[in-house]
Amino acid sequence: MDLIQTRAEDVLVVRAGGQLNVTNRHELKDLVSVALDAGDRKFVLDFTGTGYIDSSGLGALVTLAKKVRESGGDVQLAGLNADLRHLFALTKLDTLFRIAGSSDEALAAF
């Protein structure tokens, strides 16, 4: 999985390329953890370049979102295609996250 970080004012945007799965879920959790320690509180996770997310990857998103919110921050998701959105609806994760069409829309919603 390729994780590319960019910053828009006080929001850290992370673009995830490849797959988010049982093999690499810790990479995304670790990145957000380090950013939290460095003082970041607002995150956009952009999945435009993501192929699939397995249940371990979904679990990792839940865990990291809890951690960010416990620290007084928030996570928004962006760039989910129709198949990924279906997965989120099925697992009720769409009730847990604010989901924007694109990173720009997510940034505007912060």
Add this chain to the structure above:
Amino acid sequence: MPPDARPLRLCVRRQAGADGRAARVWVRVPSEVAAIEEAVEVLTRHCLAGAPSSASVRFRLQTALAEALANAVLRGNQSDLRKGVHVAVELETDVVRVHVGDEGDGFDPSRMLQRQPVADADGGRGLLLLHALADALQYNERGNALCMTLRRR
């Protein structure tokens, strides 16, 4: 071995279809998490070979394979490297049947499926996803092998 060469982790065997028989592919996957993504790629390539598949068909197949393999490696074989995950694929014109078996003790899938998904739980979504993604899904009696049918075009 050259320093940049990776040992071959997957053992793949393919039998071409003839006289109306389905082509078959067998893959043995070692019980390590690091092998799953590569196995998903290899299996997807075989499953969709010669079929004009959409992004959605590819997504469902990849996600279901990743889920089934992760269950077999982590829960079935409990990452015991002495055990393997055995995958057999039957390729029909429109569908693919994927058999995934592990060498574990098995489990009772009906009990797991009675659980309602909890939105903020860290885990417990794997079987739900598998059932939603596959067009048909069956387990053997012992609960250590499944057969899932998915569209390939």
